[in-house]
Amino acid sequence: MNVKLGYGKTFLELQLADGMEVVLPKELPAAGPGEIERSLNHPLGKSLGEFQGCRSASILVSDITRPSPTHLMLPPLINVLKDIGIMDFMVVFALGTHRKMSIDEEKFLLKSSVILPHIQHNPKACVPLGCTKRGTPVEILDRVASSDLIVATGNIEYHYYAGYSGGAKAVLPGVSSERSVIKNHELMRDPGAATGRLDSPVRQDMEDAAEIAGLDFILNVVQNSKKDIVQSVAGDFIQAHRAGAATVDAMYRRAVNPAEIVVTCAGGSPKDLNLFQAQKALDNAKHAVLPGGTIILVAECCEGLGNKVFERWARQATSAEDCWERFGREYEFGGHKAAFLARESMKHQVILVSSLPANVARMCFLRPARTLAEALDLARERQGKDARILVMPYGNLTLATPK
Numbered sequence: 001m002n003v004k005l006g007y008g009k010t011f012l013e014l015q016l017a018d019g020m021e022v023v024l025p026k027e028l029p030a031a032g033p034g035e036i037e038r039s040l041n042h043p044l045g046k047s048l049g050e051f052q053g054c055r056s057a058s059i060l061v062s063d064i065t066r067p068s069p070t071h072l073m074l075p076p077l078i079n080v081l082k083d084i085g086i087m088d089f090m091v092v093f094a095l096g097t098h099r100k101m102s103i104d105e106e107k108f109l110l111k112s113s114v115i116l117p118h119i120q121h122n123p124k125a126c127v128p129l130g131c132t133k134r135g136t137p138v139e140i141l142d143r144v145a146s147s148d149l150i151v152a153t154g155n156i157e158y159h160y161y162a163g164y165s166g167g168a169k170a171v172l173p174g175v176s177s178e179r180s181v182i183k184n185h186e187l188m189r190d191p192g193a194a195t196g197r198l199d200s201p202v203r204q205d206m207e208d209a210a211e212i213a214g215l216d217f218i219l220n221v222v223q224n225s226k227k228d229i230v231q232s233v234a235g236d237f238i239q240a241h242r243a244g245a246a247t248v249d250a251m252y253r254r255a256v257n258p259a260e261i262v263v264t265c266a267g268g269s270p271k272d273l274n275l276f277q278a279q280k281a282l283d284n285a286k287h288a289v290l291p292g293g294t295i296i297l298v299a300e301c302c303e304g305l306g307n308k309v310f311e312r313w314a315r316q317a318t319s320a321e322d323c324w325e326r327f328g329r330e331y332e333f334g335g336h337k338a339a340f341l342a343r344e345s346m347k348h349q350v351i352l353v354s355s356l357p358a359n360v361a362r363m364c365f366l367r368p369a370r371t372l373a374e375a376l377d378l379a380r381e382r383q384g385k386d387a388r389i390l391v392m393p394y395g396n397l398t399l400a401t402p403k
Contacts, residue, residue, distance in 0.1 A: 001015075001016045002014065002015050002016065003016060003022055003391055003393055004393065005263070005265040005298045005372070005391075005393055006265055006266070006267050006268020006269075006271075006272070006298075006393075007265075007268055007272070007298060007299075007300050007353075008268060008269050008272065008300035008302055008355075009268065009269045010268075011268065012298060012353070012372050014263065014372060014391060016391075019386065019387070019388050019389055020388075020389045020390075020391060021256075021259070021388070021389070021390050021391065022390075022391045022393065023254050023256055023288070023390055023391065023392045023398060023400060024254075024393065024394065024398070025225070025251050025252045025254070025394055025397055025398050026250070026251055027224040027225060027230075027251050028224060028230040028231070028247070028250075028251055029224075029228070029230065030224075030226075030228035030229060030230060031228075031229055031230050031231060031232070035221075035229055035231070035232045036072060036073055036076050036077075036219070036221070036229070036232045037076045038232065039219065039231075039232035039233055039234040040076055040077065040080050040219065040234050042234075043217075043234045043235035043236075043240070044233060044234065044235035044236060044239040044240045044243055045235045045236030045238070045239035045240065046216070046217060046235045046236040046239075047235070048080050048081065048084055048151075048217055049084060051084060051086075051148075051149050051216065051217075052084045052085060053085070054084070054085075054086055054148035054149045055085075055086065055088055055148050056086070056088040056089065056090075056146075056147045056148045056149065057081055057086050057088070057089040057090075057147055057148065057149040057150070057151060058089070058090050058092050058143060058144040058147040058149070058150050058151070059074070059077065059078075059089060059090070059091050059092065059151050059152075059153065060092050060094045060144070060150070060151065060152040060153060060154075060170040060171070060174055060175060061073075061074070061091055061092065061093055061094065061109070061153050061154075061170075062093075062094060062109075062153070062154050062155070062170075063093050063094065063095045063096075063098055063101055063109075063120075064101050064105045064108070064109060065098060066154070066155065066165070067155055067157075067223065067227055068153065068154050068155040068221070069155070069221060069223075069227070069229065070109050070110060070113070070153060071109065071110055071111035071112065071113055072221075072229070073153045073219055073221065073232075074091070074110070074113040074116065074153075075112070075113060077151065077153070077219055078113075078116070081149075081151075086148075086149065089116070089117070090117050090118065090119060090143060090147070091110070091113070091116050091117065091118035091119075092118070092119055092120075092121060092141065092143065092144055092175060093106070093109075093118065093119070093120040093121060094121055094152075094154075094170045094171075094173075094174025094175050095120055095121040095123075095174070096121070096123075096173030096174050096175075096176070096181055097123055097173060097178055097181050097333075100120055101120060106118065106120075119143065121141055121174065121175050122141065123176070123177050123178045123181075124177075124178075125141060125142050125143075126139040126140055126141055126142065126145075126175075126176065126177040126180070127139065127140065127141075127142045127145050129145065129212050129213055130212045131212075132205050132208040132209050132212065133205075133208055134187065134201065134204075134205045134208070135183065136172070136180055136183040136184045136205050136208075136209060137177070137179055137180050137183060138172070138176075138180060138209045138212045138213055139176060139177035139179060139180045140171060140172075140175050140176055140177075140180075140213050141175040141176075144175050144213075145213070145214075149216050149217070150171075150213070150214055150215050150216050150217075151216060151217045151218070151219065152167070152168075152170035152171065152174070152210075152215055152217075152218045152219075152220075152237065153170070153218070153219045153220065154166045154167070154169065154170050154218070154220050154221075155220060155221050155222070155223055156220050156221070156222050156233075156241065156244035156245055156247075156248055157222075157223070157248060157397075158195045158196055158248065158252065158280075158284070158397070158399055159195065160194070160195050160279075160280055160283045160284075160340075161185075161187075161188035161193040161194065161195075161200065161202050161336075162193070162200055162202045162203045162206065163193075163194070163195065163196060163197040163198050163199075163200035163202070163203045163245075164196070164198070164203070164241070164244075164245045164248065166218075166220045166241055166244060166245075167206075167207070167210075167218055167220065167237050167238070167240075167241030167244075168203070168206040168207040168209065168210035168215060168237055168241070169203075169206055170215075170218070171206070171209060171210040171213050171215050172184055172205070172206045172209040172210065172213075173185075173206075176209070180209070182331070182333070184202060184205050184206065184209070185202070185331070185333060185336075186331045187201045187202045187205055188202055188336060189327065189328065189331065190202075195283055195284060195399055196249070196253060196399050196401075198242070198245060207237070207238065210237055215237050217234070217235065217236075217237070218233075218234065218235070218236075218237045218240050218241065219232070219233075219234045220232070220233050220234075220240060220241060220244050221233075221244075222244050222247045222248055222251075224251065225267075225394060225397055230247065230251070231243075231244060231247045252397050252398050252399055253399050253401060254398055254399070254400055254401070255400075255401050255402070255403045256288050256390060256400050256401070256402065256403060257402075257403055258287070258288055258289055258290045258293075258390075258402050259288065259289065259290065259293065259387070259388035259389055259390045260289070260290055260293045260294065260383040260384070260387035260388055260389075261289070261293060261294045261295075261296070261376075261379045261380070261383050261387050261388070261389040261390070262285050262288045262289040262293070262294070262295050262296070262389070262390045262391075262392065262400075263296045263298065263372075263375075263376075263389065263390070263391045263392065264281045264282060264284065264285035264288075264295060264296070264297055264298070264392040264395030265281060265298045265299075265392060265393050265394065265395045265396070266278035266280070266281040266297065266298065266299035266395060266396050267281065267394060267395070267396035267397070268300075269300070269302075271299075271396045272298075272299035272300050272301060272354075273300075273301070273302060273303045273306065274301055274302075274303045274304055274305055274306025274307075275299065275301050275304070275305045275306060275310075275337075275352075275354075275356070275364060276305060276306030276307045276310055276334075276337055277306060278297065278299035278301060278396075279337055279340060279341060280396055281297060281299065281392070281395030281396045282295060282297050282341075282344060282350065282395075283340065284392070284395055284396070284397075284398060284399050284400060285297075285392055285395050285400055286344055286347075286348075287400055287401055287402050288390050288392070288400035288402070289348055289390075291347065291348075292347075292348065293348050293349070293383060294348060294349040294350075294351060294378075294379040294382055294383055295344070295348050295349070295350050295351070296351045296352075296353060296369075296372075296375045296376070296379060297350065297351070297352050297353070297354075297366070297395075298353045298354075298372065299352065299353070299354050300354055300355050301352075301354040301355060301356045302355055304356065304360070305356075305360070305364070307334045307337065308334065309332055309333065309334025309335050310334045310335065310337040310338050312334075312335075313326070313332070313334070313335040313337075313338035313339070314338040314341075314363050314364045314365075315363060317338065317342065317365075320341075320342035320343075320345045320346050320365045321342070321346065323338050323339055323342035323365070324339055324342045324343050324346065326339070327339035327342075338364065341364050341365050341366065342365050344365075345365035345366065349367060349378075349379070349382055350365070350366050350367065351366065351367045351368075351369050351375045351378055351379060352364075352366040352367065352368055352369065353369050353370070353371065353372055353374075353375050354368070356368070376389075
C-alpha cells in the first residue's frame with residue numbers, strides 16, 4: 001500500500017512497510033446548507049437579539065491570508081443585524097499588521113457582499129482603551145472602538161502559538177495597533193504558547209484585550225481539509241469559540257505512541273510554498289517523535305523561506321543554540337520561525353525533503369534530502385533499520401499528542 005504526500009502541486013509516494021503507522025484525521029463531512037443560519041438562531045451564551053437598540057455595528061472579517069468563508073457568513077449575519085434594527089454597519093478587514101489587500105482581493109473575499117460598506121484596518125489609526133493583565137496595551141481601530149456593536153467572524157483551526165485561530169484573534173491582532181501586536185506576540189516565548197492550548201498565554205492575552213475592547217459577539221466556522229463548513233458557532237466570544245475548538249480537536253487531535261522516526265507532510269501547495277508556512281507541519285509532529293529521534297518534513301518550498309526576517313535571523317545565527325538564545329532576549333516577528341526550527345533541531349534530527357538549495361536548508365538548522373527515499377535512509381542510519389515510523393500525510397492539520 002502506498003501513501004500520497006502532497007508536494008507542491010504534485011505528490012510523493014511512500015510505500016508502507018512493516019513498522020510504519022499512518023496517522024490520519026477523523027474529518028467530519030460538510031454540515032450542509034443552513035448551518036450558519038442555525039448557529040445564529042441558536043447562539044451560545046449571548047444572542048444578537050440582546051443588542052436591539054444599538055445603531056451601529058463593526059463586523060470584523062479575515063484577510064486574504066486566511067481561509068475563512070466571509071462571503072458565506074456575511075449575508076445571514078447582515079440579515080439578523082437588520083432584523084434588530086441596525087442599518088449602520090461597516091465591514092472591517094482585520095489585517096493586523098499584514099499588508100494591505102488589493103481591490104481584487106477584497107472582491108474575491110466578499111463576492112456578492114462587496115456592495116456592503118467596507119474598509120481595511122489601519123494600525124496607525126487606533127485609540128487606547130487600557131491594558132491587559134499581562135501589560136499589553138489595548139489599542140484598536142477608531143472606527144471599531146466607536147461602534148455600538150462589535151461582531152467578529154473567522155474560522156477556527158490550530159494555531160502554533162495562540163493555540164487556535166478564531167474568536168478574540170479578530171480583535172488582537174486583527175484591528176489592533178502595531179505596538180499592541182508586538183507586545184502580545186512577545187508572549188509566544190512562553191513554553192505554554194503552543195498548538196492546541198486554550199491556556200496559551202498569547203490567546204489569554206488576546207481574550208483579555210477583546211473583553212476590554214468590547215467584543216460583543218462572534219460568528220466562526222470550523223472547516224475540513226476540503227474547506228467544507230462542518231460546524232458554525234455563534235454567540236459569546238469565549239463560549240462559542242470553545243465549542244468550535246472542541247470540534248477541531250475531535251477531527252484533528254490524534255493520540256499516538258511516539259516513534260523514533262516521524263514523516264510529516266505540509267500538505268502540498270499552497271501550504272508548502274515556503275518554509276515559513278510549512279513549519280506548521282513540523283510543529284504539529286514534534287510530540288510524535290521520541291527524544292533524540294528524527295522528523296522528516298516533506299515540503300517543496302518553491303518560493304524559498306517566505307520571510308526576510310526569518311532568513312536574516314537564520315543567516316546571522318552561528319548555531320541553533322545561538323539562534324534560540326537570541327529569541328530569549330530579543331523579539332522580532334519572523335525571527336521566531338528561525339528560533340522554533342533551531343529549537344527542534346536541538347532536540348531531534350530534522351530532515352527536509354524540498355527544492356531548497358542544500359546550503360539554505362542547513363542554514364535553517366535542517367538536514368537536506370532531495371528524495372523521500374534519501375531522507376528515510378538518513379533517518380534509519382541514525383535511528384536503526386528497525387525503527388518505528390509514524391507517517392502524518394496531513395501534518396499541516398493533524399496535531400499528534402503522546403499517549
